[in-house]
Amino acid sequence: MSAPIEMPKWADTILVPAISVVAAFLIAGLVVLSIGENPLTATRYLLQGSLGTGEGLGFTLFYATDFIFVGLAVAVAYHAGLFNIGGEGQATLAGLGIALALNNLTFLPGFLLIPVGILAAAAFGAAWAAVPGYLQAKRGSHIVITTIMFNWLASVLIVYLLVNVLREPQSMNPETRAFPEASHIPFMHEVFAWFGIAIPSSQLNLTLILALVSAYLIWLLIYRSRLGYAIRVVGSNPAAAVYAGISPARITVIAMVLSGALAGGLAVNELMGYQHRLLLEFTSGYGFVGIAVALMGRAHPVGIILASLLFGILYQGGAELAFEQPNITRDMVVVIGGIIILFAGALDGLFRRLVAHLLSRPKLAGA
Amino acid sequence: MDLGIIATVLDSALRLSIPLLAACLAGLWSERSGVVDIGLEGKMLVSAFAAAAAAYAFGSAWIGLASGIIASVAFGLVHGFASISQRGNQIVSGVAINMLAAGLTAIVGNAWYGQGGRTPPLEGVQRFDGILLGHSALVYIVLLAVPLTWFVLGRTRFGLRLRAVGENPAAVDTAGISVTGLRYAAVIIGGILCGIGGTYLSVGQAAGFLPNMTAGRGFIALAALIFAKWRAWPALGACFLFGLLDAIANQLQGLFIPGIGEVPVQAIQALPYLMTVILLAGVIGKAIPPRAAGVPYVKER
Numbered sequence: 001m002s003a004p005i006e007m008p009k010w011a012d013t014i015l016v017p018a019i020s021v022v023a024a025f026l027i028a029g030l031v032v033l034s035i036g037e038n039p040l041t042a043t044r045y046l047l048q049g050s051l052g053t054g055e056g057l058g059f060t061l062f063y064a065t066d067f068i069f070v071g072l073a074v075a076v077a078y079h080a081g082l083f084n085i086g087g088e089g090q091a092t093l094a095g096l097g098i099a100l101a102l103n104n105l106t107f108l109p110g111f112l113l114i115p116v117g118i119l120a121a122a123a124f125g126a127a128w129a130a131v132p133g134y135l136q137a138k139r140g141s142h143i144v145i146t147t148i149m150f151n152w153l154a155s156v157l158i159v160y161l162l163v164n165v166l167r168e169p170q171s172m173n174p175e176t177r178a179f180p181e182a183s184h185i186p187f188m189h190e191v192f193a194w195f196g197i198a199i200p201s202s203q204l205n206l207t208l209i210l211a212l213v214s215a216y217l218i219w220l221l222i223y224r225s226r227l228g229y230a231i232r233v234v235g236s237n238p239a240a241a242v243y244a245g246i247s248p249a250r251i252t253v254i255a256m257v258l259s260g261a262l263a264g265g266l267a268v269n270e271l272m273g274y275q276h277r278l279l280l281e282f283t284s285g286y287g288f289v290g291i292a293v294a295l296m297g298r299a300h301p302v303g304i305i306l307a308s309l310l311f312g313i314l315y316q317g318g319a320e321l322a323f324e325q326p327n328i329t330r331d332m333v334v335v336i337g338g339i340i341i342l343f344a345g346a347l348d349g350l351f352r353r354l355v356a357h358l359l360s361r362p363k364l365a366g367a
Numbered sequence: 368m369d370l371g372i373i374a375t376v377l378d379s380a381l382r383l384s385i386p387l388l389a390a391c392l393a394g395l396w397s398e399r400s401g402v403v404d405i406g407l408e409g410k411m412l413v414s415a416f417a418a419a420a421a422a423y424a425f426g427s428a429w430i431g432l433a434s435g436i437i438a439s440v441a442f443g444l445v446h447g448f449a450s451i452s453q454r455g456n457q458i459v460s461g462v463a464i465n466m467l468a469a470g471l472t473a474i475v476g477n478a479w480y481g482q483g484g485r486t487p488p489l490e491g492v493q494r495f496d497g498i499l500l501g502h503s504a505l506v507y508i509v510l511l512a513v514p515l516t517w518f519v520l521g522r523t524r525f526g527l528r529l530r531a532v533g534e535n536p537a538a539v540d541t542a543g544i545s546v547t548g549l550r551y552a553a554v555i556i557g558g559i560l561c562g563i564g565g566t567y568l569s570v571g572q573a574a575g576f577l578p579n580m581t582a583g584r585g586f587i588a589l590a591a592l593i594f595a596k597w598r599a600w601p602a603l604g605a606c607f608l609f610g611l612l613d614a615i616a617n618q619l620q621g622l623f624i625p626g627i628g629e630v631p632v633q634a635i636q637a638l639p640y641l642m643t644v645i646l647l648a649g650v651i652g653k654a655i656p657p658r659a660a661g662v663p664y665v666k667e668r
Binding site: 145149337339 | 405445448449450453454455456457458459460462463464465466467468469470471473474475477478479484583586589590593631633634636637640641643644647648649656
């Protein structure tokens, strides 16, 4: 590792990510300019579509829910020094878990279905992450490669199951039958309606609360518990961990299990909260957005929630923008995500050196 | 099952293995120098788009090839800048390259042609036609890259130094040879190979660009690279094997094996990934990457 770059904590946690995001947007603006559109008009449509209306805000928060889960998933593994790029596959398997549980355990009393579905999602996601975790811990197989392979295995598996096994015989679409009514996680506008408050209807559902609670629990776990401490020690110095009596192999598997379970939250929000059935490609590449979210949020739950909001705005605003200006498709969000990953992740050192340089200059002049 | 079907399957296996082989050799160059490259997919995608767009605009497949290579090398240099000069995380940079390529090609394609990200269909001189046995020049260029890679990496001073940089960069540095220079050279060679692979997809195999047309080939190439244990001739074998699996899956919708029954297409599609995981688990043989792969080199002062 290179020599640490000295700078105040606020600069490291706020200024550096902020500068990389601003730089990412400037480059995105250049892309918009180069295809002959006005970036300022585009920004206005984007903000209006995502925050300007109650409905838009609901959709923004719905997407943010997805990103909080996958962001936390990447972050937990990251604290243990692991790179889990298997969020897509883990969420896919979690979706399979939900479908198998909800459509087979219909004899259970209705109020149990939601918790059972959530547990199934967590268990299937965790299991799909545990295998690469175990292979890394015991056999030294590189987790990046194995999680990539498991993503593709998951996508092949789900196609096979939906086309050949789980599909309803009379249905043309590769999707399961609808989940039982009692397992649908209530929409936020329904919840507000119980209290007599009318809010615009959107896909936003109570899974948002689950996401925020998860973020709080992960904060407690990582920064306030023995296990979290062990995870961080293994992540920063496995040799020291062994010396302190912590087994890096055990922590690796535990971190991956937690990570996979969190990725399952994406399936809970998308399937139990909105689609109410298992269908192909419901993960829509959000597992990779989780990497951007975790890097931008500095793997801290608060940072992840803020970064998720930003990406929620981008996804919802991007949809509205694509409607207003058909030239700027929603792929713009993928581009911005890529640039943010590049800047906040791979080119992190560049921005840190820049900030450290700018901050230290006045001091030198004074001395 | 007659000879005709076998010939068809082998022929399409060759076609399908060419982009894999190009990307696999690109990864081989890069990783042998110590730069892990999971951005093969993105580089192929961006070069497929650039090649199809240029071939359409200039009416020449060869100008398409040149543009494809330039686009791919440009993305390779971004990866190189992040992972060599800035000593950033090579995995993160690779993920970024893949996302950038997927997003940019779709956006620019849609803005330029307004056909949902596709380029207009290519025809005549805008495509690479078969020159020998029905295969285009690109097929032979990629096949030729195998002995060339083997020779340069194994038998020349440049190649030996490049491999040394991937194993023990400090030793190379001590000998007064630039680690940075060698790694950049490897990344550029990787970019050229990915560019040829991507061009083959949109201008050779197909007649135009489709959004996300690489469809995971960059990752299968990565699997093939591990399977080949980072060596050129085995890379040819691994890529042909994976291409053959793909061809069989296409040809025989549901292979029938006596005693087991019908094998679903997805089982054949899953094999490359599954075989790679099993290999990585060390159950059959052991795949050991170059020792310094993924580790940025910091010169001690």
